[in-house]
Amino acid sequence: MNNEKIIDIGTQIVSKILDxxxxxxxxxxxxxxxxxxxxxxxxxxxxxxxxxxxxxxxSQWIEVIITVFHEMRHAYQGYCIRTKTRESAETIKAWESEINCYIMPSGKNNGIDDQSYLTQEIEIDAIAFAHWIVKKEFDLKTVIPDLIKKKVNEKIKTFEIIGITQINL
Structure with missing residues (x-):
């Protein structure tokens, strides 16, 4: 299967999971x-x-699907902000604030230069979501930067608590 098909399948999975x-x-x-x-x-x-x-x-298919899940979580964040639904008013306000003052990655691809980027709540949320779905759907673990590991794991627990439904591939 080519990676363009992986993108298509990945976006459909997240669209169904998060409706x-x-x-x-x-x-x-x-x-x-x-x-x-x-x-x-x-x-x-x-x-x-x-x-x-x-x-x-x-790229390998797994790298592509992780990126798809991550970016689709950002799309979900955008959907919540535009519709003012799905998440708490506090969460939506925080996400909207970060989107309006978004910090891009440095391009150096390391935790030190990307600390401001990685510690944004919208990034922690997207990283946690991608990690959680990859573990749930494929029983694989992704790499979580040490800098945000604690916050990401806390966020993953919230996904488990709310019980997002698994989609059979």
């Missing part, structure tokens, strides 16, 4: 992205997920 519409999806040249380390990015303003074409073409 919200799939945003527009694009695969573009790496040179058109803010930095070459970006694998995928969600645009709140445009409600679209953009994937790095070169990265998609050279």
């Amino acid at each position: 919200f519409p799939i945003p527009e999806l694009y695969i573009i040249e790496q040179s058109k992205l803010p930095n070459k380390e970006i694998t995928g990015i969600y645009s709140f303003g445009e409600n679209e997920i953009i994937f790095n074409e070169e990265w998609v073409n050279r």
Whole structure:
């Protein structure tokens, strides 16, 4: 199965689990992205997920599906903000504040340079969601940066408590 099909399947899985519409999806040249380390990015303003074409073409399926789950969680965050539904008013307000003052990754792909990026609540939420779904659906663990491991694990517990339904692939 090619990675474009993985993107399609992954977006459908999350759309069903979280019951919200799939945003527009694009695969573009790496040179058109803010930095070459970006694998995928969600645009709140445009409600679209953009994937790095070169990265998609050279990556293993599991890396692609992790990115899809992560970016789809950002799309869900955007949906909640736009509709003012699904999450608490406090959560929506925090997510909206971070989206309005979003800190991009440095492009250096390390925890020290990316501390401000990684510690945003919207990133912790998306990392935790992707980790949780990959573990639940494929019984695989993803790497969680030490800097945010405690917060990510706390967030994963909330997903387990609310009991998001498993989708059979």
